Amino acid sequence: MRTLTLTALALMLAVTPAQAGIFGRAAKPPVAMSEVAVVEIQRALDEQRLLDAGRMLDSAQVAGVRDPRLVLLGGDLNLRRGRLNAALTNYRAAEADPGVRARALQGQGITLSLQGRSDEALAVLQRAVEADPGAWRAWNALGREYDNRTDWTQAEAAYGQAMTISNGDALVLNNRGYSRLLQHRRDEAVADFVAALAKRPSFTEARTNLRLALAMRGDYDRALVGGAPDDQAALLNNAGFAAGMRGDYAKAELLLGQALELKSEYYARASENLKMVRSLAARSEPNPNVVR
Numbered sequence: 484m485r486t487l488t489l490t491a492l493a494l495m496l497a498v499t500p501a502q503a504g505i506f507g508r509a510a511k512p513p514v515a516m517s518e519v520a521v522v523e524i525q526r527a528l529d530e531q532r533l534l535d536a537g538r539m540l541d542s543a544q545v546a547g548v549r550d551p552r553l554v555l556l557g558g559d560l561n562l563r564r565g566r567l568n569a570a571l572t573n574y575r576a577a578e579a580d581p582g583v584r585a586r587a588l589q590g591q592g593i594t595l596s597l598q599g600r601s602d603e604a605l606a607v608l609q610r611a612v613e614a615d616p617g618a619w620r621a622w623n624a625l626g627r628e629y630d631n632r633t634d635w636t637q638a639e640a641a642y643g644q645a646m647t648i649s650n651g652d653a654l655v656l657n658n659r660g661y662s663r664l665l666q667h668r669r670d671e672a673v674a675d676f677v678a679a680l681a682k683r684p685s686f687t688e689a690r691t692n693l694r695l696a697l698a699m700r701g702d703y704d705r706a707l708v709g710g711a712p713d714d715q716a717a718l719l720n721n722a723g724f725a726a727g728m729r730g731d732y733a734k735a736e737l738l739l740g741q742a743l744e745l746k747s748e749y750y751a752r753a754s755e756n757l758k759m760v761r762s763l764a765a766r767s768e769p770n771p772n773v774v775r
Contacts, residue, residue: 524556528563536560551580558590562597570594585615593624604628612644619648623655630662638662653683661692669700694718698725703734716745720753727756732764 520543527536537560543553558573571594577587592608595601605628611621622645629638642659649655660675676693679686698706703722710718723738739760742753 521552521556525559528556528559531563533560533563551577551583555583555587555590558587558594562590562594567594567598571598585611585618588614589618589621589624592621596624596628601628601631616644617648619645619652619655622648623652623658626655626658626662630665633665635662635666651678651682653679653686653689656682657686657689657692660689660696664692664696664699669696672696673700691721695721695725698722699729701726701729701731703738716742716750716753719745720750720756723753723760724756727760727763730763730767732760732767735760736764 520539524536524539527533527539536556540553540557540560543550554573555577558570558577561567561570561573571591574587574590574594577583578591580587588607588611592604592611595604595607598604604624608621608625608628611618612625615621622641626638626641626645629635629641639659639662642655642662645652645655646659656675656679660672660679663669663675664672673693673696676689676696679689680693683689694706694710697703698721703726706722706725707715707718719738719742723735723742726732726735726738736757739753739757743750743757746753
């Protein structure tokens, strides 16, 4: 665990030369963030060392730092902690500074999207990529917003930009894979999820999505293999749901029934999925009273 003390952080703060006061006394010099401090805080955020990042940001504030990058990084920390209202306040405050405006817009757009404020998010994210075409997280978030609108052409283009700029980041691969799964492009979705896991083997969401994609194309055995014993009920439930969505109702009932048997207590999600599958199966049966 890498941590920085207040003293260590102080060495990374840039202090401008003292200016003479009107009576010859030295005025208190303003304190600004050094590039080293910014890099260290950003590294802590990227490595999910949120406690370290918080301590460094607190230390900078105690030291009297007045720097828009401090506000921006505070927004990034609040976003990662799920404090969406606080993050939005930070980003809107930082937006006024031209030096961090593009990143502040990116953060705003992502936060608005997570809050479900889709129309606002789309507008802000579009402004973010106009301000900085290299803002890959904004492009990635735009892809998700276009997915919500089933605008697959725009979604594919946005993910393509994010892929190029980020050098195929695992997050973008996972999101593009899910977009393609929604479009029933299952083989391409599987390829994206596999690539995401190759880059980040611990990426739980990509592994779950890969199992779902395999089940959606009928590879039930592969979708279920390798899970931990305490995850088996969830895996069976997800595979059963996928089987129901692809119209394989008999297999869906079997898998969901196994999920319910395996769970030691009432499994509400599997029970609801089973009801849904039986309803879909009933609708798909021909009505003997209908004359063709």
